[in-house]
Amino acid sequence: MSDHRPGPVPRNGRAAGVFSLLLSAAGLMMMWTWTGGTVFAIVAGALAAAVVPLCLGSRHQAAFEVIGGPMDGARLPPDTVGRDTEVLVLPTPDGGGARYAVTGLRSLVYRGQAGTAD
Structure with a gap:
């Protein structure tokens, strides 16, 4: 089955x-x-x-667009972001991480490098 x-x-x-x-x-x-x-x-x-x-019910059904930061313009599949996720840390090409806030418009908005106080 x-x-x-x-x-x-x-x-x-x-x-x-x-x-x-x-x-x-x-x-x-x-x-x-x-x-x-x-x-x-x-x-x-x-x-x-x-x-x-x-x-x-359509918030998490389309791709998320990354706005700002080192990954500006990238599109992420909907399963990358959980329903209760407010802040997502994505790995950057330099080996660090970037914090992105999840908005209701299927966007991830850059909020600074991971581990920094912005």
Whole structure:
């Protein structure tokens, strides 16, 4: 038996899902306006609420871009950074280390050399 876990949802797939959910919610709100049926507003709210996990769950699914420091411009795979990681120390070509802060924008921002007080 293989241990097959589904991979991350591609950006285009997530964008299509968010678009269709929000478009459906807008259509249901129009139905609520025309008919006065409260059920349309409730279902539209549920669809709009379903968009939130799709947007929040995407933080660690794309590559991280390194900004500043000795590794400026590099892209790291998503499994390099853990979900609870706030500061990541990456080895530098000179044998030292560089500290990078993990931001919510899939970026690693340079915060100085490892072991220095910046």
